[in-house]
Structure formats: structure tokens, C-alpha cells
Amino acid sequence: MTTATLPTRRDEAWRYADMDGVARLGAAALDQWQEITLAPCETRRHAMTVGSEAPELHRIRLNLGEGARAELFVVNRGADYTRVEVEVRLAKGAHFEFGGVTIGGAGVTREFVTQVVHAEPEATSNQTVRAVHWAGATGNFLGEIKVARHAQRADAAQDFKGLLLEAGASANAVPQLEIFADDVKCAHGATVGALDEAARFYMMARGLDPATAQRLLVQAFIGDAFVALEDEAEREGLLEAALAALEGARL
Amino acid sequence: MLEITNLHASVGDKPILKGLTLEVPAGEVHAIMGPNGAGKSTLTNVLGGKPGYEVTEGSVTFRGEDLLALEPHERAAKGLFLGFQYPVEIPGVSNVQFLREALNAQRKARGEEPLSGGEFLKLAKDKAALLRMDMEMLKRQVNVGFSGGEKKRAEMVQMGILDPAFAVLDETDSGLDIDALRIVGAGINAIMRSPDKAVLLITHYQRLLDVVKPDKVSILAGGRIVETGGPELALRLEAEGYDAVMA
Numbered sequence: 001m002t003t004a005t006l007p008t009r010r011d012e013a014w015r016y017a018d019m020d021g022v023a024r025l026g027a028a029a030l031d032q033w034q035e036i037t038l039a040p041c042e043t044r045r046h047a048m049t050v051g052s053e054a055p056e057l058h059r060i061r062l063n064l065g066e067g068a069r070a071e072l073f074v075v076n077r078g079a080d081y082t083r084v085e086v087e088v089r090l091a092k093g094a095h096f097e098f099g100g101v102t103i104g105g106a107g108v109t110r111e112f113v114t115q116v117v118h119a120e121p122e123a124t125s126n127q128t129v130r131a132v133h134w135a136g137a138t139g140n141f142l143g144e145i146k147v148a149r150h151a152q153r154a155d156a157a158q159d160f161k162g163l164l165l166e167a168g169a170s171a172n173a174v175p176q177l178e179i180f181a182d183d184v185k186c187a188h189g190a191t192v193g194a195l196d197e198a199a200r201f202y203m204m205a206r207g208l209d210p211a212t213a214q215r216l217l218v219q220a221f222i223g224d225a226f227v228a229l230e231d232e233a234e235r236e237g238l239l240e241a242a243l244a245a246l247e248g249a250r251l
Numbered sequence: 252m253l254e255i256t257n258l259h260a261s262v263g264d265k266p267i268l269k270g271l272t273l274e275v276p277a278g279e280v281h282a283i284m285g286p287n288g289a290g291k292s293t294l295t296n297v298l299g300g301k302p303g304y305e306v307t308e309g310s311v312t313f314r315g316e317d318l319l320a321l322e323p324h325e326r327a328a329k330g331l332f333l334g335f336q337y338p339v340e341i342p343g344v345s346n347v348q349f350l351r352e353a354l355n356a357q358r359k360a361r362g363e364e365p366l367s368g369g370e371f372l373k374l375a376k377d378k379a380a381l382l383r384m385d386m387e388m389l390k391r392q393v394n395v396g397f398s399g400g401e402k403k404r405a406e407m408v409q410m411g412i413l414d415p416a417f418a419v420l421d422e423t424d425s426g427l428d429i430d431a432l433r434i435v436g437a438g439i440n441a442i443m444r445s446p447d448k449a450v451l452l453i454t455h456y457q458r459l460l461d462v463v464k465p466d467k468v469s470i471l472a473g474g475r476i477v478e479t480g481g482p483e484l485a486l487r488l489e490a491e492g493y494d495a496v497m498a
Contacts (some may be wrong), residue, residue, distance in 0.1 A: 129422025164256035198300070203349070205299050206409065207327035216352065239390040 006030070013085075016140040016172045018109040021055040021081025033059045040065035040091075045200035047234045049241040051078025051110070059085045064094035066120075073229050075238050076110045077245040085113045088122035096169055098127040099225035101238075103218075103245045105169070115144040117179075118154040125155075130222045132242075133163040142174040143188070145233040149180040156185070156227030162192035163221050165214070165249065218246055252277045252417055252449045253318075258309035259474075260297045266307070267293040269474035275417075277442045278446045281454045282460055282485060285471035286493045291453045294334060294471070295421040299333040300326055311416065327353075328360035330416030332409075338402040341393035345473030346405065347375065349393050350412050357413065382438045399426030407438040418443055419451045424459035436462025443460075457489040472497060 006027055007014040012044025014022070038044055042065065050058055056078055062070050068091070076082050088096045101109035118126045131139030139162060147154045173190035195217055203213035220240055229235045253275045260268040267290045275281045285291050295303045298311065300323040311318040319327060341349065355365040366374065379386050382404045394402050401421055410418060420439070424432055436459055443450045452463060460468075460482065469476045469483040470493070477497055478484065486497050 004373070043437060127454045191354045196339075196341075198339050201301055201323065202300075202335065202341070203353070204323035205301075205335075206349070206353035206413065207324050207360070208353050209324045209356065210322075212352065212356060213324075216344050216349070220341065223343050 010057045012174075012176075013113050013115070013142060013144075015109065015142070015174070016109065016138065017083065018081040018138075021109065025055050025057050029057050032057075033061050035061045035063070035112070036070075037063040038065055038068035038070055039209070041067040043069040043071075044069040045073075045229075045231075047073040047231075047238055048230060049075040049077065049238065050084060051076055051080075051082040051104075053079050053101060055081040057083050057085070062086065062096065062098075063127070064088065064090050064096065064123075065138055066091045067093045069095045069097070071086070071228065073226055073234070073238055074101070074112070075101040075111065075245075076100065076102045077104050077242060078108060078110055079104070079106060080108060082108070082110045083113065084111070088114070088116045090116065090118050090120065090125065090247075092120040093122045094120075095123065096125040096127075097228050098125075098129075099244050100127075100129045100141070101132070101140035101222045101225050102129075102141075103132045103222070103242050105133065105137045105249055107136040109138040109140065111138075111140035111142070112174065113140075113142045115146070116156065117155060118145070118147040118151040120148070121150065121152045121154070123151065123154055123204075125157070127158045128225045129160045129173075129221045130225045130226070131160070131171045132165065132218055132222060133162070133171060134165040136168045138170045138172070140172045140174075141177070143178040144171075145178070146187060147177075147179045147181050147184050147186070150195075151181050152183040153177075153185045154181060154186070156187070158188040159224075160188075161221070161224070162190075164192065181217040215243060215246060219243060252314060253451070254310075255366045256310050256312075258297070258311060259307045260293060261307055262293065262303060267474055268297065270309070271471070271475050273469060273476050275449050275451055277449050279466045280444070280450045280452060282465035282468045283451060283471050284455065284468060284485060284488055289295035289297050289471045290470055290474045292421060295333060295336070295419050295453060297404050298326075298331070298419050299323055324356065325360070327413070327415075328357045328444060332413060332418040334406050334410065334418060334420035336425065337423040338394050338397075338406050340395045340397075342395050344393050345391065346393050347372070347388040350375065350389075354413055375408075375412055378408050381411055381441055382408050383434050384408055387448045400431045402428055403435055404431065404438075407435055407442070411438065414442070416442060416447065417449050417451075419453070421453045422455065423452075424454055424456060432458060433462055435459075439463045441460060457485050470497065483487075
């Protein structure tokens with residue numbers, strides 16, 4: 001099957017996409033899905049940093065068997081349009097953990113688009129996304145959660161926070177919940193704000209230069225996204241990859 | 252050590268300091284008292300270089316240098332410490348990481364070698380003990396979940412670790428119970444009482460001055476120093492009130 005045409009902004013999942021970047025990706029790129037199936041009770045974890053000088057699209061489809069657990073942690077720091085899409089289907093008692101950071105400037109759009117289907121009872125999911133942007137850049141998190149009619153006792157959480165280091169940058173959060181079961185916990189929260197100037201002054205008054213104070217505050221801010229990543233080396237690696245993007249910022 | 256001459260400063264369009272002149276030599280603890288709205292916190296913020304406070308006239312010289320020309324972190328590296336009336340919470344950053352980075356940034360600016368993790372922890376432990384603060388608290392996030400009194404003690408632990416030449420302490424006694432006041436006062440004496448250091452102690456009450464005995468006391472009112480005397484001036488203020496003393 002091939003996709004004959006490119007999506008448009010009228011498609012909900014492409015609402016905040018960089019359509020120029022999508023055009024440069026080309027229609028063929030849209031058909032490339034990475035399909036991963038987890039056997040019952042299997043656990044898999046993956047940490048990755050995406051983004052380059054060219055537009056990138058990463059489409060991942062996860063199918064989790066009963067009691068399986070998938071953990072995905074991503075730093076999205078492309079210098080061009082970079083989109084990570086994850087579709088997840090959870091069987092009974094399965095868990096999906098997602099931690100994502102979009103970080104960068106240069107007027108670029110970076111986004112996460114997730115669709116988590118709680119197809120059977122007692123599945124759980126937790127998604128934490130942090131967006132740090134400047135210089136006219138945009139960070140998006142479009143998160144869809146679907147709970148099937150018989151998928152009772154589902155527990156799904158989605159948390160998004162945006163930190164805009166300059167006026168002109170933007171962050172969009174689009175939580176979308178479709179719940180057909182009646183015994184379900186679904187939580188979602190989204191906030192967007194600027195750097196805490198009181199904290200920055202406090203740090204400078206103790207001797208930290210403005211760039212170091214900012215780096216510490218950004219590190220603390222994005223740290224939430226990787227709290228669930230138990231491997232310390234991997235966690236440090238992702239934090240460093242994200243903070244490296246901040247080094248180039250002239251703020 | 253610190254010379255403030257004819258200092259005028261505004262917040263927004265509102266003039267707050269209106270010709271403040273004050274000299275604090277090395278070895279001196281100088282208490283500043285004054286009614287609400289006199290400009291005490293503005294003085295602290297101007298000395299620290301907080302954004303939003305505009306100096307319109309006058310000068311501040313610190314250890315022979317123009318203090319007002321320096322960025323806040325440069326002032327810290329020159330040996331200025333600001334004790335905050337309301338210490339700021341920084342979620343996600345531990346005290347240990349924050350203070351080690353701050354101390355090493357100051358040392359780097361002064362051309363000194365950075366402290367290793369082990370050396371830093373030993374120093375932090377000593378200073379925490381001085382303020383009778385549990386080392387576990389220093390491993391927690393900066394001021395997050397600390398009570399008012401714990402925040403003030405943590406400020407003094409920070410001061411102990413950073414070991415400044417000059418401390419401006421803005422209502423460090425507010426929010427402290429009697430025991431904590433003694434501990435904080437003793438901490439100030441231990442860290443700052445030295446012939447080559449000085450303190451500007453901003454307070455509303457005599458009670459801190461019973462522990463940290465000032466060499467001089469000045470009254471700040473209407474954005475200026477209106478009277479300077481010895482420790483007895485604070486006692487007179489406590490007994491008679493600002494109106495009577497300034498009349």
C-alpha cells in the first residue's frame with residue numbers, strides 16, 4: 001500500500017506540522033513504519049536521540065502482549081522538521097511508558113504524536129513530554145488515548161510542560177481522549193511558561209553565570225521526562241544530548 | 252569595604268532610595284533597621300544586582316571596585332553574599348549540585364582550582380553541622396518543601412560554604428523560632444565575625460541583635476539613612492519606636 005497524497009493540516013494529527021518539511025520528506029517516507037511486537041510479559045526499553053540537518057520522520061508501531069511492558073525515551077532535537085509518531089496497542093495488563101523531550105531553536109518544528117489504545121482491561125500507560133524552545137521554534141505533543149468499551153480499570157496519564165526561553169517560540173499540546181469503558185483513570189495536564197526569573201537571579205547571586213543557571217534550570221525541567229528511565233547511564237546520555245542542543249542557543 | 256554614596260534607585264517609575272550614603276569597613280557588623288517601606292529590601296536587591304531595580308544616581312564601591320558595573324554572578328565571585336528574605340525554591344536541582352557548581356564557578360572566576368566532589372561534601376558537612384542541619388536535607392532539592400525556618404538555616408549553610416567577604420542579610424531572622432534564631436545568629440558570628448569580613452544586617456527586631464551584636468546601627472527611612480549610632484540605638488528603637496526616635 002502506498003500513500004498517494006501527503007497529509008494536510010486539516011488532518012488532526014498533522015495540525016501543527018511543518019508542511020514544508022513534510023513535503024521535503026516526500027510521500028514515500030510516510031509508509032515506513034517500524035513494527036514491534038512484544039510477547040506476553042516481555043519487557044523492552046529503548047532510548048534514542050533523533051534529529052539531523054534534514055527533516056526526519058520516525059513511525060513506530062508497538063503491539064504489546066498481555067502483561068508486557070514497553071519503555072520508550074526520546075530526545076527530539078533536529079535542526080530541521082522532526083516528527084516522532086508512536087502507535088501503541090496494549091493487551092490486558094500491559095504498560096507503555098513514554099518520556100519525550102523536544103528541544104531547540106532555529107524556527108524548527110519538533111513534535112511527538114502518540115496514539116495509545118487500551119484495547120483490553122487493566123492496561124496502563126504513562127507519557128511525560130517536555131518542550132524547551134527558543135528562536136521562533138515550535139514543540140508539539142499530540143497525544144491520543146483510546147480506551148475500548150471492555151478495557152475496564154485502564155489507567156492512563158499524560159503530562160506535558162513547555163518552557164519557552166524567548167518570545168516567539170511556541171508549544172502546542174493536544175490531548176485527545178476517547179473513553180468507552182466506565183471504570184477508567186485518565187489524567188492529563190498541560191502547562192506552558194517561561195524560565196523562572198526569580199530562580200535564575202537566585203542562582204546568579206550565588207555565583208553561577210547566566211548560561212550555567214539556565215542550563216541547570218532546563219536540566220531540572222526536562223529531567224521529569226526521564227525519571228522513569230532506570231538505567232542511570234542511559235538517562236545521563238539523554239540529558240546530555242538534550243542539553244547539548246541548548247549550547248548552541250544564543251539567549 | 253563597602254561604600255555607598257548618594258544612592259538613588261527606582262523600581263519601575265517609583266523612586267525608593269533617595270540619596271542613601273553608608274560606609275561599612277572590614278571587621279564591622281552594621282545593622283540596618285527601619286519601618287516598612289523604607290527601602291530595606293530595595294537596598295538589598297540593588298546591591299545584589301536584581302533585574303528591575305534601576306540606579307538613577309550615586310555609586311557603590313565594593314573592595315575598591317564599582318559594584319554596580321558588575322553582573323550578579325560577578326559580584327558573588329568578588330565576595331558578596333546576599334541572604335534572601337524569601338529564599339527561592341528550585342525544583343529538580345539538589346542543594347549539593349547547586350552549591351558545588353556555584354562554589355566552583357566562583358573559584359574559577361577568582362582563578363582558583365575547583366573543589367572535588369569529596370572535598371566539597373566534607374565542606375558542606377562541616378557547614379551543615381554548624382547550622383545543625385541534617386546533611387540529608389542538603390541532598391534534597393533547593394528549598395523545596397523546607398519550612399520558613401529551614402530555608403533561613405539553609406541560606407546560612409550556603410553562606411558558610413561560599414565563605415564570602417561581605418554578607419547582606421535581608422531579614423534573616425524573620426520566620427525563625429527562638430531556638431532557630433540562636434542557631435542562625437551563632438552561625439552568622441562563626442562564619443562572618445572576622446577582621447577581614449563585614450556584614451550588613453537588615454532586620455526589624457532587636458532579638459537577632461542580642462545574638463549577633465552589631466558594631467553600628469543605622470536607621471533607614473524614606474530611602475535614606477537618617478541616623479547612625481552604636482548598639483544602643485537599636486535598644487532605643489525597640490523601647491520607643493521609630494516615630495519617637497526619629498522625631
